Amino acid sequence: MSKSKKTRIQHVLAVEAKKQLSPHMIRLVLGGPGFEAIEFKSVGESPATDQYIKLLFLPQSAAEAAQLPEGLDLSRPYDMDALREQLRTEQMPATRTYTIRHVDHENSQIWVDFVVHGEEGRAGVWAKNAQIGEQISFFGPGSGYAPRGEAEWHLLAGDEAALPAIASALESMAEDARGVAVVEVRDAAERQPLDVPAGMDLVWLHREADFSPETTMLAEYLEELAIPEGDVQVFVHGERAQMKRIRRMLVDQKGLERKAMSLSAYWANGRIEDQFQAEKRTPVGRIED
Ligand SMILES: Cc1cc2nc3c(=O)[nH]c(=O)nc-3n(C[C@H](O)[C@H](O)[C@H](O)COP(=O)(O)OP(=O)(O)OC[C@H]3O[C@@H](n4cnc5c(N)ncnc54)[C@H](O)[C@@H]3O)c2cc1C
Known part of the structure; x- marks a missing residue:
């Protein structure tokens, strides 16, 4: 040390x-x-x-x-x-x-x-x-997030890079926690056995290909997802362009409050992490409009 x-x-x-x-x-x-x-x-x-x-x-x-x-x-x-x-x-x-x-x-x-x-x-x-x-x-x-025991509904979502954090969150939840976890992976071979509370639904989305800028399945799935009213806690992380679209949609269409959400880019397509981090200080790197 x-x-x-x-x-x-x-x-x-x-x-x-x-x-x-x-x-x-x-x-x-x-x-x-x-x-x-x-x-x-x-x-x-x-x-x-x-x-x-x-x-x-x-x-x-x-x-x-x-x-x-x-x-x-x-x-x-x-x-x-x-x-x-x-x-x-x-x-x-x-x-x-x-x-x-x-x-x-x-x-x-x-x-x-x-x-x-x-x-x-x-x-x-x-x-x-x-x-x-x-x-x-x-x-x-x-760090910044832990599932709140008193939240009425949880939305967890992300791609492979966020899977470790999503898995860890699911493991820590009480058995009666309610909500949905949506994980986008390359294909069925990338699924992992996860410890999922009885009240949580786990959905795997398969790209059937490597990630590409055209990948939009996570955003599209969440757009169609019915999110109940009430105390909803959100943890969504993944590729930057996806996260921008999802954040806008969750706030503008689903009416979720920014402070209820842990939502960020974990990586950006075509950028090494040094560039990706540096760009956070520029318009292209910001998740919020
Ligand atoms: C808070 C936080 C937690 C994270 N936790 C994890 C984690 O637990 N496990 C994990 O794997 N990642 C995690 N990530 C993402 C990880 O930091 C990035 O994917 C990082 O860029 C990987 O570094 P690299 O040296 O392999 O690739 P880089 O040198 O950064 O990038 C090289 C190329 O690979 C592409 N690339 C980078 N990541 C991916 C990816 N996931 N899929 C496809 N292409 C990619 C880049 O766009 C670039 O073109 C996390 C990021 C953050 C901010």
């Missing part, structure tokens, strides 16, 4: 197990002595179910690594101040945001489920190739 100038604590865990959950989803079980220093988050009295961490990735390819100064200390936790002095901005560790799918206090481990979305990018590819014992650094967790 180390503290940088901004007092962000950098945690270091090791890959202790690896499990192929479905053809395009890999679980890494991360653990080790660094676990004790992690401050897990709550929302009110309840453990947050959307806790997210910022994994740090240094250049991965041999070509990129060859550009790093000789003798650079890359032991973890990274000394970010020292790295900043020696590296160009684009050489600094890139961050990738991931949900803590489950905290296993007994074994001092966290589970992180990665969508493996091809050969592009850092985190998905890293997870696919990760070796037992390999270390990873991260900041966090942050």
Whole structure:
């Protein structure tokens, strides 16, 4: 554990197990002595179910690594101040945001489920190739959501990237919680067994293809969904263009209040996460009009 100038604590865990959950989803079980220093988050009295961490990735390819100064200390936790002095901005560790799918206090481990979305990018590819014992650094967790016990109806929705958070939310709900969880995945092989309260309906939507900008099935399904009046709590996350459309529809057509909704983009088609995060400060990156 180390503290940088901004007092962000950098945690270091090791890959202790690896499990192929479905053809395009890999679980890494991360653990080790660094676990004790992690401050897990709550929302009110309840453990947050959307806790997210910022994994740090240094250049991965041999070509990129060859550009790093000789003798650079890359032991973890990274000394970010020292790295900043020696590296160009684009050489600094890139961050990738991931949900803590489950905290296993007994074994001092966290589970992180990665969508493996091809050969592009850092985190998905890293997870696919990760070796037992390999270390990873991260900041966090942050959080913002836990299902409220008193909510009359829950809407949970998202694509594969939001599936870990949706699964974690469903698991934490009381058996009499009511509502719908809608998960868009590539195809039936990507479904996972989830612990769903008796009062919640679980709907899987199959694209039957990789994600493309033309993908609109989640938005279309939600447009047709009857949402009851009353105390409705919403958790919807996924690809940015989808989220913009869904947010507009939930507010303008379904009359849901902004403050009742946890709704954000988890990624943006055609953007690496660094661009996607930077664009949040520009009109294209904003979910709200
Ligand atoms: C709060 C939060 C929690 C998240 N939790 C999870 C999680 O638990 N599991 C998870 O897998 N993701 C999660 N994500 C999304 C994840 O951070 C992004 O998908 C990230 O871009 C993946 O990094 P990468 O290095 O693999 O790809 P990048 O280098 O960022 O992108 C490379 C290319 O892949 C495309 N791409 C990125 N993500 C996807 C995707 N999911 N499907 C198809 N194409 C993609 C990009 O558009 C880009 O063209 C979360 C995001 C946020 C903000």
